[in-house]
Amino acid sequence: MVYIGIDLGGTNIAVGVVDENGKILHKGSRPTLVERGYGPVIADMAAESLKVLGESGYTLDDVAAIGVGVPGVADPDTGRIPFCTNLAWHDVPFWAEFQQHINKPLYVENDATVAGLAESVSGISAGANSSVFLTLGTGLGGGIIIDGKPYSGHHHVGSELGHIIIEMDGELCTCGQRGCFERYGSATALIRDGRRALDHTPDSLIGQLCGGDPAKINAKIVIDAARQADPAATKVFRRYARSLAVGIVSIINFIDPQVVVLGGGVSLAGDFLLDAVKEALKPMVFFKSLPYADIKLAMLGPDAGIIGAAMLGR
Amino acid sequence: MVYIGIDLGGTNIAVGVVDENGKILHKGSRPTLVERGYGPVIADMAAESLKVLGESGYTLDDVAAIGVGVPGVADPDTGRIPFCTNLAWHDVPFWAEFQQHINKPLYVENDATVAGLAESVSGISAGANSSVFLTLGTGLGGGIIIDGKPYSGHHHVGSELGHIIIEMDGELCTCGQRGCFERYGSATALIRDGRRALDHTPDSLIGQLCGGDPAKINAKIVIDAARQADPAATKVFRRYARSLAVGIVSIINFIDPQVVVLGGGVSLAGDFLLDAVKEALKPMVFFKSLPYADIKLAMLGPDAGIIGAAMLGR
Numbered sequence: 068m069v070y071i072g073i074d075l076g077g078t079n080i081a082v083g084v085v086d087e088n089g090k091i092l093h094k095g096s097r098p099t100l101v102e103r104g105y106g107p108v109i110a111d112m113a114a115e116s117l118k119v120l121g122e123s124g125y126t127l128d129d130v131a132a133i134g135v136g137v138p139g140v141a142d143p144d145t146g147r148i149p150f151c152t153n154l155a156w157h158d159v160p161f162w163a164e165f166q167q168h169i170n171k172p173l174y175v176e177n178d179a180t181v182a183g184l185a186e187s188v189s190g191i192s193a194g195a196n197s198s199v200f201l202t203l204g205t206g207l208g209g210g211i212i213i214d215g216k217p218y219s220g221h222h223h224v225g226s227e228l229g230h231i232i233i234e235m236d237g238e239l240c241t242c243g244q245r246g247c248f249e250r251y252g253s254a255t256a257l258i259r260d261g262r263r264a265l266d267h268t269p270d271s272l273i274g275q276l277c278g279g280d281p282a283k284i285n286a287k288i289v290i291d292a293a294r295q296a297d298p299a300a301t302k303v304f305r306r307y308a309r310s311l312a313v314g315i316v317s318i319i320n321f322i323d324p325q326v327v328v329l330g331g332g333v334s335l336a337g338d339f340l341l342d343a344v345k346e347a348l349k350p351m352v353f354f355k356s357l358p359y360a361d362i363k364l365a366m367l368g369p370d371a372g373i374i375g376a377a378m379l380g381r
Numbered sequence: 382m383v384y385i386g387i388d389l390g391g392t393n394i395a396v397g398v399v400d401e402n403g404k405i406l407h408k409g410s411r412p413t414l415v416e417r418g419y420g421p422v423i424a425d426m427a428a429e430s431l432k433v434l435g436e437s438g439y440t441l442d443d444v445a446a447i448g449v450g451v452p453g454v455a456d457p458d459t460g461r462i463p464f465c466t467n468l469a470w471h472d473v474p475f476w477a478e479f480q481q482h483i484n485k486p487l488y489v490e491n492d493a494t495v496a497g498l499a500e501s502v503s504g505i506s507a508g509a510n511s512s513v514f515l516t517l518g519t520g521l522g523g524g525i526i527i528d529g530k531p532y533s534g535h536h537h538v539g540s541e542l543g544h545i546i547i548e549m550d551g552e553l554c555t556c557g558q559r560g561c562f563e564r565y566g567s568a569t570a571l572i573r574d575g576r577r578a579l580d581h582t583p584d585s586l587i588g589q590l591c592g593g594d595p596a597k598i599n600a601k602i603v604i605d606a607a608r609q610a611d612p613a614a615t616k617v618f619r620r621y622a623r624s625l626a627v628g629i630v631s632i633i634n635f636i637d638p639q640v641v642v643l644g645g646g647v648s649l650a651g652d653f654l655l656d657a658v659k660e661a662l663k664p665m666v667f668f669k670s671l672p673y674a675d676i677k678l679a680m681l682g683p684d685a686g687i688i689g690a691a692m693l694g695r
Contacts, residue, residue, distance in 0.1 A: 140668060149671055197535050211636070213527075220637020221511050222672045230667045231631035235548045235565075235624065242667055244630075251549075310549070316558075317545035321635060322525070323534020353544045353556055354454060357463055358536045 068131040069123075071116050071171075072377025074178065074369075075137050077101060077153045080108070082115045083370070084123040085377035089189030091370060093123035105159045113168030132172040132380025135161070136181030136372050142223050146175055174379035178372060180217045180226055182365070183210025185375030186328050190367040195325040199318050200365070201228060202331035203311075206241075207249040211322070217379070229253070233313050251310035254286035254333050260306065261289035264299040272297035290336045308343035315344065316351040319359050330365030337364060382445040383437075385430050385485075386691025388492065388683075389451050391415060391467045394422070396429045397684070398437040399691035403503030405684060407437035419473045427482030446486040446694025449475070450495030450686050456537050457693075460489055488693035492686060494531045494540055496679070497524025499689030500642050504681040509639040513632050514679070515542060516645035517625075520555075521563035525636070531693070543567070547627050565624035568600035568647050574620065575603035578613040586611035604650045619661075622654065626661035633674050634667050644679030651678060 069092065074081040076099060083094035097115050099108060116133065120126070135141075139151030146162025162173055176184075183192075183200025192198040192212070200210035209228025211218040219225050229249030230242055237246030238256075250256055261284045265273045272292040277283040292300030315327055334340065345362055352359050367374060383406065388395040390413060397408035411429050413422055430447065434440070453465030460476025476487055490498075497506075497514025506512040506526070514524035523542025525532040533539050543563030544556055551560030552570075564570055575598045579587045586606040591597040606614030629641055648654065659676055666673050681688060 140671070150668065195535075209635075218636070221509075221639040221674070222637055224633070224666075224668045224671050224673055225635060225637025227634040227667050230634040231545070232627050233546055233549055234560075235551070235627050237549070244665055244667075246548075313546050313549050317631070318635075319538070320541040320544040321523075321539060321632075322532070323536055323539025325535040351558055352538075353541050353558075354464065354538045357454070357538050359538055360535070 069125050069129050070131055070377035070380055071120065071133040072373040072375065073112050073116060073133065073135040074181075074372030074376055075099070075112065075135055075154075076178075076372075077138060080112050080115055081369075081373055082112070082119045083373035083377065084120055084125060085374055087381060089185060089374045089378055091373060093119055094373060095119040095122065099154075101154050105154075105156055106164065108154075109161065109164045110168060113165060116169060127169070127171065130171055132174060133169065134174040134176070134181070134376040134379030136176060136178040136376040138178050140223060141175040141177055143174065143176055143219070146173060148175065172380055176217055176376075176379055177208070177210070177219060177226065179208030180210035180219060181375035181379065182330055182367075182371040183212050183328065183375070184217050184378050185367050185371035186330070186365055187212045187215065188378045188381075189374060190328075190371065191363045191365055192326040192328050197322070197324040198326040198328055199228070199322070199324045200328045200330055201252070203252060203329060203333035204254055204331035206255070207253040208331070211324075228314070228318070231314065231317060233310065233317065248314040251307070252314050254331070256310070257286040257289045257303065257307050257333065258284050260303040261300065264303050268299040271299035273300050286333050287335075290333075290339065294339055305343065308340065309347045311344050312347035312351055315348055315362065320353050324360050327360045327362045328365050329362065330371065334364050383439050383443050384445055384691035384694055385434065385447040386687040386689065387426050387430060387447065387449040388495075388686030388690055389413070389426065389449060389468075390492075390686070391452060394426050394429055395683075395687055396426070396433045397687035397691065398434055398439060399688055401695060403499060403688045403692055405687060407433055408687060409433040409436065413468075415468050419468075419470055420478065422468075423475065423478045424482060427479060430483060441483070441485065444485055446488060447483065448488040448490070448495070448690040448693030450490060450492040450690040452492050454537060455489040455491055457488065457490055457533070460487060462489065486694055490531055490690070490693055491522070491524070491533060491540065493522030494524035494533060495689035495693065496644055496681075496685035497526050497642065497689070498531050498692050499681050499685035500644070500679055501526045501529065502692045502695070503688060504642075504685065505677045505679055506640040506642050511636070511638040512640040512642055513542070513636070513638045514642045514644055515566070517567060517643060517647035518645040519567060519569055521567040522645070525638075542628070542632070545628065545631060547624065547631065562628040565621070566628050568645070570624070571600040571603045571617065571621050571647065572598050574617040575614070578617050582613040585613035587614050600647050601649075604647075604653065608653055619657065622657035623661045625658050626665055629658065629662055629676065630665040638674050641674045641676045642679050643676065644685065648678050
């Protein structure tokens with residue numbers, strides 16, 4: 068049997084046929100075109116699934132289940148999607164709608180949760196019985212895997228790790244609160260602080276790397292400048308790594324997972340980031356002489372969305 | 382069958398014979414006398430168990446299991462106790478030692494976890510499939526119950542909810558970190574801020590209630606002054622309730638339990654506290670239109686330690 072995994076993003080619908088070990092056998096994608104509303108988007112998700120399946124040489128009879136990762140909240144019990152903010156979806160009856168096109172067992176979960184599941188099936192946290200996955204991108208998403216299964220809480224509003232508060236009365240968040248982890252641990256935080264640093268230190272290497280245009284500063288530029296030991300960028304990067312460590316120490320002291328996985332764009336900084344986070348974390352953990360979670364870099368990249376979605380039905 | 386629950390504290394060893402519904406049938410206690418070291422303390426835990434069991438009319442043959450709540454970290458898999466800071470216990474082979482006295486199935490867990498379990502068996506969170514319990518005392522302890530079972534994480538260092546960080550670079554904590562939830566949500570925080578308030582506002586009602594001696598300020602005095610609308614005490618109390626809400630919103634956005642239970646000394650402030658926390662929490666939750674955890678007051682009081690310990694073996 069095979070599984071179909073659908074990674075629903077604001078830009079693209081990515082679909083893959085995946086085997087039971089989390090290996091992608093064939094994949095494809097088409098644009099989401101959000102502005103059409105949910106009906107045509109869901110029809111296209113089904114159409115792309117059938118297309119990719121056909122190309123893979125399998126038929127619907129070979130498909131055990133279809134899973135979908137969505138950029139928002141999903142209710143895995145009812146298949147309804149209460150919120151996908153950047154798709155402008157509100158209370159979408161996803162199961163009912165999708166099953167008008169393909170009638171197979173259908174699973175739906177938040178995209179960060181799905182990516183965390185992928186890493187725990189065939190990625191860096193494979194074999195771990197519990198893990199927390201952090202996507203360090205424009206926002207900061209979280210996925211919790213306990214006993215090999217995604218955990219999103221009683222009302223399915225959990226694993227919003229970007230919105231645990233690490234600085235009371237701190238930076239204003241898009242959610243309306245202040246001091247959310249996302250405001251300190253996302254790529255957006257690195258960019259904001261990179262711009263502030265360039266403002267205060269106009270001769271910083273950051274200015275050179277962005278061609279003098281602060282609007283062009285991205286996470287990679289700030290990290291590259293820090294790699295080259297630019298003092299202003301190094302200060303920003305160290306503060307960033309320390310903020311990540313503050314969030315991670317809360318994760319460890321709270322649910323003590325076996326592994327914490329760093330994914331998303333910022334994690335492409337690799338060991339330079341990982342080493343800085345681990346160094347900042349070490350003196351912070353509560354029980355200094357007892358073992359605690361390994362911190363690791365995600366390894367599946369963007370495919371994690373397809374793989375994890377497919378594995379929802381495994 | 383009955384269960385024996387032992388609540389090991391720094392001052393007393395409390396023991397109860399408990400039925401399978403979490404009802405105490407008979408109980409007793411004796412002083413811990415910590416300074417003797419763990420051997421004699423564990424011998425006394427067994428002796429008190431046999432004494433209370435005898436008085437209850439049951440025999441060892443009626444006992445299905447014995448459970449123990451300890452004020453520190455416990456490894457439920459090996460029965461070793463790596464740390465009980467205020468007992469000065471380090472890496473105590475608890476099972477081996479206790480079973481020299483009574484040979485019955487033996488369970489051991491952190492005391493806040495055990496109290497949370499008690500509330501979820503026969504207390505305020507009975508029937509909930511997941512709950513987080515907070516003891517608001519000298520420190521701030523946490524217990525996590527998922528699917529009716531205590532959850533302390535992969536390395537058994539989790540559920541240390543007093544040490545999730547809610548204010549980066551905030552108040553210095555006894556653990557060496559800054560900004561831990563315990564520094565804002567414990568009775569100690571109310572006392573500290575009550576003293577600071579009296580310092581700045583010598584005519585505050587707090588001064589009257591403590592007889593002019595700041596050393597006599599306790600959580601009840603600060604809360605009583607706030608109840609009587611003393612402005613300085615009200616400010617301290619509101620800040621306290623808001624800090625609790627900040628920690629609770631992190632708990633909700635992280636693992637989204639069905640219920641959050643407030644226990645420990647400060648929770649005796651009752652609805653005055655509960656209402657203030659709920660009011661502060663409401664605008665902070667991430668998904669404002671979706672259901673989230675009920676916040677409730679613990680109902681079992683100090684007996685939770687005995688009941689929860691007994692229920693570990695159920």
